[in-house]
Amino acid sequence: MEVRPTRLCLVRHGETAWNAELRLQGHLDVPLNLTGEAQAAATAASLATVHFAAVYCSDLQRARQTAVAITRNRAAAVEFQDRLRERHYGAFQGLTYAEAEARFPDDYRRFKQRDPHFTFPGGGESLAEFAGRVEGVLADLAASHSGQQVLVVTHGGVLDIVHRLAAGKPLDAPRDFTIPNAALNWIEYDGTRWHLVSWADKRHLEASRDELPNA
Numbered sequence: 353m354e355v356r357p358t359r360l361c362l363v364r365h366g367e368t369a370w371n372a373e374l375r376l377q378g379h380l381d382v383p384l385n386l387t388g389e390a391q392a393a394a395t396a397a398s399l400a401t402v403h404f405a406a407v408y409c410s411d412l413q414r415a416r417q418t419a420v421a422i423t424r425n426r427a428a429a430v431e432f433q434d435r436l437r438e439r440h441y442g443a444f445q446g447l448t449y450a451e452a453e454a455r456f457p458d459d460y461r462r463f464k465q466r467d468p469h470f471t472f473p474g475g476g477e478s479l480a481e482f483a484g485r486v487e488g489v490l491a492d493l494a495a496s497h498s499g500q501q502v503l504v505v506t507h508g509g510v511l512d513i514v515h516r517l518a519a520g521k522p523l524d525a526p527r528d529f530t531i532p533n534a535a536l537n538w539i540e541y542d543g544t545r546w547h548l549v550s551w552a553d554k555r556h557l558e559a560s561r562d563e564l565p566n567a
Contacts, residue, residue, distance in 0.1 A: 356499035357540040359549070360490075361404070362514060363422070363505045365414040366391035367533045367561055374563050375448045377507075378441035378476070381413045388414065391534035391557055392421035398536070398556035404428060405500035408493065410436040410507060418534065419505040430505075435489040438507035442476025449565055464566060466524040479523050486513040494541040508564045511537060518546040532560035 366388030370377050384392065399422060409419035411432040419430050444452045444463070453460040462470040468480040477485075493502055508531045515529055516522070518539045530552045538549035554560045 355543055357542050358494050358498055359501045359538065359540045360493065361399070361402070361501070361503050362511060362537045362539065363395060363418065363503070364508050364511055364531055364533055364535065364537075365410075365412075365418040365505060366395075368414050371533060371561055371563055373448060374450070375446065376441045376444045376452060377414075378438050378445040379412070380445050383413050384417045387559075388533065389417070389421070391560065392418040394556045394558075395534045395536070396422040396424065399503070400425070403501065404503040405497055407431065407503045407505070408433055408436060409505040410434070410438070410510075412437055412507070415505045415507065419503075422503070422505065433489065435485055436504065436506045436510060439479075439482045439509040440472070440475065440477045442472025443474030444472055444476065445474075466526075466566065468523045482509065483513045483517075483523055486510050487517060490514065490517070490541075490546065508562075512564070514539065514546075515548070515551065518548045527564075527566050530562045531564055532557070532562045535560055 366384045368382045368388055369385045370382050407419060407423055407428050407430045409415050409430050409432050411434050423430055459473060466479060469478055471478045511531045532552055532554050534557055535552045535554040537551050540547050540549050
């Protein structure tokens with residue numbers, strides 16, 4: 353008997369004021385701006401006829417607001433998980449990329465180079481630790497929803513790790529794919545590994561920002 357793949361639709365949260373300011377959010381709880389609210393509504397409309405067996409979401413406000421908009425007319429409850437949060441950027445959180453580079457030039461260089469073992473000052477996560485967290489939650493979703501279709505609302509850094517895992521790209525390779533706010537990203541698990549189905553679909557959006565650095 354043919355085994356149906358497990359399919360995930362992953363959505364980066366809508367735009368925030370800090371996205372527009374090129375400011376690192378990390379675990380800080382920043383809400384959507386008006387553009388982000390409109391993007392969440394557009395994403396909801398684009399997925400209105402798509403069935404999901406379950407919906408998972410980061411517990412940070414910008415993701416929660418996006419997920420609530422998408423699921424407003426759905427019976428499925430949203431399960432909020434802190435494992436779907438953005439990477440913890442330590443002392444970089446709240447700074448613009450330019451401010452972080454000026455205040456922590458050596459640390460910023462390692463961040464930009466995607467050093468897997470670099471840990472941010474102030475208690476942040478290394479890229480290797482972050483990737484382990486993301487890969488762990490994906491494995492749990494695949495095990496819990498074999499053969500089903502699931503919606504995941506999360507963050508740009510998480511999607512960076514997801515794309516690399518599904519495409520077989522190393523953590524330290526330069527980013528050659530986009531991660532727009534509120535775009536649709538589909539991956540499948542065949543029982544052995546993840547595969548890309550489609551990425552950065554933003555046809556439902558008037559405009560969408562990808563302000564994320566290579567890191």
